[in-house]
Amino acid sequence: MADTDPEANRFSARASRYARVGANVGGVAARMAGARLFGKEGTTNAAALAQALGGLKGPIMKVAQLLATVPDLLPPEYAAELQKLQADAPPMGAAFVKRRMMAELGPDWQARFSRFDLKPSAAASLGQVHRAVSLAGEPLACKLQYPDMQSAVEADLQQLDIAFALHRRMNSWLDTREIAKEIGARVREELDYEREARHAALYGAVLADVEAVRVPAVHADLSTKRLLALGWLDGDRILSVTESPVEIRNRVAQAMFKAWWHPFGRAAVIHGDPHLGNYTVFSEGGEARGINLLDYGCVRIFHPRFVGGVVDLYRGLLENDEARIVHAYEVWGFKNLSREIVDILNIWARFIYGPLLEDRVRTVADGVKPGAYGRKQAFEVHQALKQRGPVTVPQEFVFMDRAAVGLGAVFLHLRSELNYHRLFEAEIERFSLDALAERQAELLATAGLPLPI
Incomplete structure (x- = not known):
């Protein structure tokens, strides 16, 4: 049966996208290559690249953000500039919003809300968020996807493949093919708001017993593949508490730790995009109490054995058990491990696991x-x-690593002082692969998500 979706992966839209990306980025890329050849790489080209990408909505900006947070994939000056892109895309206007809403919910879409603000409250790379109120009086956050994003994704990911191929030629020590495959899979998933709704439902279930972390309710009757209606959660930016007393900062950091590690240990799932805009701080009695977890587009569901590898590497590093360390790397998918390569991987592992290995504040x-x-x-x-x-x-490994670095950066912003070792031990207490697999299957089935392969 023919695909009748007017926004399916259209050749005309892809061709237009190639032209726009090429015009914006091609000149900068040429200057970058020349500068690198002559040893003159620096912040000027990095800023020019960020400016070129910042004017393009869609996945090319999302991909740039992802690349910036994969350690050492880009020179530091490029990573610093690209990280500034997080959510600065200019919003679309009211006429656009009306057309998009009519396409998703029909000509009487406005009658399905008691209020819908045509001016977005936030704009990002793949869509923008509008405040609304349901007919039952519930405050909503409605995320509306920009048009032709599927075509844009395919066009931009093809450009990414070319960039990665160039990277492999210039940096033969790192094979980036699996990194490109993972980024492509996650960005494609972010287009599917029905899947994101299921991710939110999964997190709502797995964090139901964690009072310090709030997950928005899904309003399926007002959601489609390109429109996601979630409950609105009031809160302040994470950075609003960075000058608060240390006990407040620690409380927020502990909630962040729980929001990340609890789902991983209970359902083998992580929130793969831990930048500051995806969290807000909620207060009770005038004092910060915990965090709101807002975005569920970039979620990574693992096979339970991957979690087993995380626990094995932790135990191996803690006990200097080399066999267990090597086994963990092999479980994750590293191949042809020599003693020298294991020692190199351990440099990174001891850094990432460092706070978890020391039983102290x-x-x-x-x-x-x-x-x-x-x-x-x-x-x-x-x-x-x-x-x-x-x-x-x-x-x-790609998003696990990226998310761990992003989470550490949030803790640095908060200047939190915690016993991370005891927090982690509490999350893996009585860890069992069989129990995790059983619990994950139950949670994924309830949320309507498939089991990982």
């Missing part, structure tokens, strides 16, 4: 700025792999 990393979190260790790994590589980063 500490910061996540002393004297490190949020934007520089992980850069020093990534550089050490980079230099070592140049001598001993190449290594292929497994697909499942």
Whole structure:
């Protein structure tokens, strides 16, 4: 049966996208290549690239954000500029919104709300958010996708494949094919708001017993593949508490820890996009009590064995058990591991796991700025792999690694002082692969999500 979706992956839309991306980025890319060839790479080209990408809505900006948070994939000056892109896309106007809403809910769409604000409250790379009120009087956050995003995704991901191929030629120590595959899979998933609604339902179930983390309710009757209606959660930006007393900052950081590790340990799922705009702080009695988890587009569901690898690596590092460490890497998908490669991977592992290994109250990393979190260790790994590589980063590892770095940066912003070791031990207490698999299957079935392969 022919696809009747007017916004399916259309050749004309892809061709238009190629032209726009090429016009904006091609000149900058040429300058970057020339500068790199002559050893003159620097912040000027980085700022130019960020400016070129910032004018393009859609996945190319999302991909740029993702690349910026994969440690050592880009030079630091490029990563710093691209991270500024997070949610600065200019919004679409009221006429556009009316047309989009009519396409999703029909000509009488306005009669399905008691109020709908045509001016967006937030604009991001793939869509924009509007405040609304349901007929029952419930405040809503309605995320509306920009048009032709499926075509834009395919066009932009093809450009990404070309960029990664160039990266492999210039940096033969790192095979990026699995990284490209993972980024492509996650960005394609972010287009499907019906899937995102199921992700939100999954998180609502797995965090139901965690009072410090709030998950919005899904309003399925007002949602489609390109329109997602969630309950509105009032809150303040994470950065609003950075000057609060340490006990407040610690409370918010502990809620962040719980929001990330509890779903991982109970359902083998992570929130793969831990930038500051995806969380707000809710208060009770005039005091910050916890966090609202707002966005569920970039969610990664793992096979339970991957969680087993995380626990094995933690135990192996804690007990200096080399066999267990190697087993963990193999479970994750690393292949052809020599002793030298294992030692190099351990540089990164000891950094990521560092706060979890020490049974004491500490910061996540002393004297490190949020934007520089992980850069020093990534550089050490980079230099070592140049001598001993190449290594292929497994697909499942990509977003786990990225999210862990992003989470650490949030803790640095909060300047939290916690016993991360005891918090983690509480999450993996009585860990069992069989119990995790059973619980995950139950939760995914309830949310209407398939089991991971």
